[in-house]
Amino acid sequence: MRTKNIFDLSLPSGNSVAAGALLRLYHLTQEKKYLDVALQIMESLSTMAAENPFGFGQLLNVIYTYLQKPVEITILNSDNAEIYNHLAKKFLPESILVSISKKEQLDELKHLQFFAGKDYDDAKTKVYVCKDFSCSLPLETVQDIDNLL
Structure with a gap:
């Protein structure tokens, strides 16, 4: 089994990319299911992102987009x-x-x-x-x- 990296290092993590894509899909379609999953991802990693912001650049950008309304x-x-x-x-x-x-x-x-x-x-x-x-x-x-x- 391959481990999944949750940090945004030289490449953004799959979680961060997925959260961003789902947030964009929500704004395009207004289907709440996309927003719900994006929020789950953001919430599950938010504490770690606050403790280590340099390791979650892409995720913090997604959170910023969510909070600011794109x-x-x-x-x-x-x-x-x-x-x-x-x-x-x-x-x-x-x-x-x-x-x-x-x-x-x-x-x-x-x-x-x-x-x-x-x-x-x-x-x-x-x-x-x-x-x-x-x-x-x-x-x-x-x-x-x-x-x-």
């Missing part, structure tokens, strides 16, 4: 390389960035609350910035996006 950024029609590259390079550890390049992709995801009310435009790139499940109007310039972030 900024949700949706890029619709990512053909505008300037906007897409600007956001992809930006360090926003507490964010969930989703890029949709085709109208059909958005249509398939419309049943999820995360994508509700967002309209795809073939002619231009639109960016929605949401916090705590409340979204901005569609943004179309890097300056407008930066002002909101």
Whole structure:
């Protein structure tokens, strides 16, 4: 049997990666089962992380994201390389960035609350910035996006 390392060393631990992925899935789907498992992981390791924060960098980032409520950024029609590259390079550890390049992709995801009310435009790139499940109007310039972030 192989042992499982719980520490975030040169590579994040499986627990930390799973907690982060589950937290993101919760925000995308609103299915509480994902949040429940993410919270179990965070709670089970929180005492050890408080005692040894250098060994739990990724997990502490996930906990921070949970406590701060992530900024949700949706890029619709990512053909505008300037906007897409600007956001992809930006360090926003507490964010969930989703890029949709085709109208059909958005249509398939419309049943999820995360994508509700967002309209795809073939002619231009639109960016929605949401916090705590409340979204901005569609943004179309890097300056407008930066002002909101």
